[in-house]
Amino acid sequence: MSATGPAKALTPPDISARKGKTPLVCLTAYTTPIARLVDPHCDVVLVGDSVGMVLHGLPSTLGVTLEMMIMHGKAVRRGLEQALMVVDMPFGSYEEGPDQAFRNAARVMTETGSAAVKLEGGEAMAETIRFLTARGIPVMAHIGLTPQAVNTFGGYRVQGRGEDGERICRDALAVAAAGAFAVVLEKVPEPLARRITEEIAIPTIGIGASPTCDGQVLVVDDMLGLFGDFRPKFVKRYAELGDAASFAIATYAQEVRKRRFPAAEHVFGDAPTPVKGGEAA
Incomplete structure (x- = not known):
C-alpha cells in the first residue's frame, strides 16, 4: 500500500524489464491468508x-487437475x-497441442484473474508458447528439472550436467525466442544457470x-519449515513453523x-460480562 492508495499490480512486461x-x-501461495502475507514482499506469486503435494498429500504433481488449480x-x-500472480498449468492440460493449451490457459486466466500462466x-x-503469447496469454516457462516429467527423468535429479547442459541451453533459447516473459531454472548446475542467465534476454528465476x-x-511451506522431514x-x-505448531498442538492436547x-x-457466565466499548460478551 502506497501513501496515495493501493500499489499498482505488477505485469508480465514489468517482470521482463527487471532483467539484470x-x-x-x-x-x-495456495490460499488467501498466505497470499496476503507474501504479497507486500514479492514481485511474483x-x-x-x-x-498437490503440499496441501493435498499427493505423491507428485501429476495428480493435480485444472479444477484444483x-x-x-x-x-x-x-x-x-x-504481486504478479502466475498459475501453473497442470499435467495433461497443455501438452496435446497449442489449441488445447490456449483453451485451458484462457479458462485459468478468466476464472482466476491471473495475469499469466506457467508451463x-x-x-x-516453443510452438505452444508462441501460439499462446500471440493470442494474449503471457507465459512463464520452466526448464531444467520439470516435475511433471519426473517419471521420464527417473526421479527428482539435477538436470544439465556435463554435455547435457547443451540441451538445457537450447531449451532456454527456445522459450525466450518463443515469447516467454521469464523462465524458471530448476535444479541445474550453478555454472549452467549462470551461463543461461547471461545468454538470454528474459529474466531467469532460479530454484x-x-x-x-x-x-x-x-x-513457501518449505522456506517456513512447515515440514520437518523435507529438506x-x-x-x-x-523459520521452523512446523516445530512451533507441533509444540502448540501438543500443549493444547495436554491442557x-x-x-x-x-x-x-x-x-461464558449467566450474566453478560462487560467488555471494551460497552458491549457485552
Whole structure:
C-alpha cells in the first residue's frame, strides 16, 4: 500500500524489464491468508501445482487437475494487491497441442484473474508458447528439472550436467525466442544457470540454480519449515513453523486432557460480562 492508495499490480512486461536489475522475489501461495502475507514482499506469486503435494498429500504433481488449480488460483487472487500472480498449468492440460493449451490457459486466466500462466518444457513447448503469447496469454516457462516429467527423468535429479547442459541451453533459447516473459531454472548446475542467465534476454528465476539468476523462487511451506522431514539442498529455512505448531498442538492436547483448557476467561457466565466499548460478551 502506497501513501496515495493501493500499489499498482505488477505485469508480465514489468517482470521482463527487471532483467539484470534488482533480483525478483518469488514465492508460492495456495490460499488467501498466505497470499496476503507474501504479497507486500514479492514481485511474483506462483500458484504452483506443488499444491498437490503440499496441501493435498499427493505423491507428485501429476495428480493435480485444472479444477484444483483454478480453485487455489481464485483463493490466492483474493489476497493479492501488487504481486504478479502466475498459475501453473497442470499435467495433461497443455501438452496435446497449442489449441488445447490456449483453451485451458484462457479458462485459468478468466476464472482466476491471473495475469499469466506457467508451463513446463523447453524446445518441445516453443510452438505452444508462441501460439499462446500471440493470442494474449503471457507465459512463464520452466526448464531444467520439470516435475511433471519426473517419471521420464527417473526421479527428482539435477538436470544439465556435463554435455547435457547443451540441451538445457537450447531449451532456454527456445522459450525466450518463443515469447516467454521469464523462465524458471530448476535444479541445474550453478555454472549452467549462470551461463543461461547471461545468454538470454528474459529474466531467469532460479530454484536450485544460481545466485546470479535474475530472481529466486521457493515453495513457501518449505522456506517456513512447515515440514520437518523435507529438506532439499536448495531450500534455506527461514523459520521452523512446523516445530512451533507441533509444540502448540501438543500443549493444547495436554491442557484439554488435564482440564486446564478452557479456563474461566474462555467460558461464558449467566450474566453478560462487560467488555471494551460497552458491549457485552
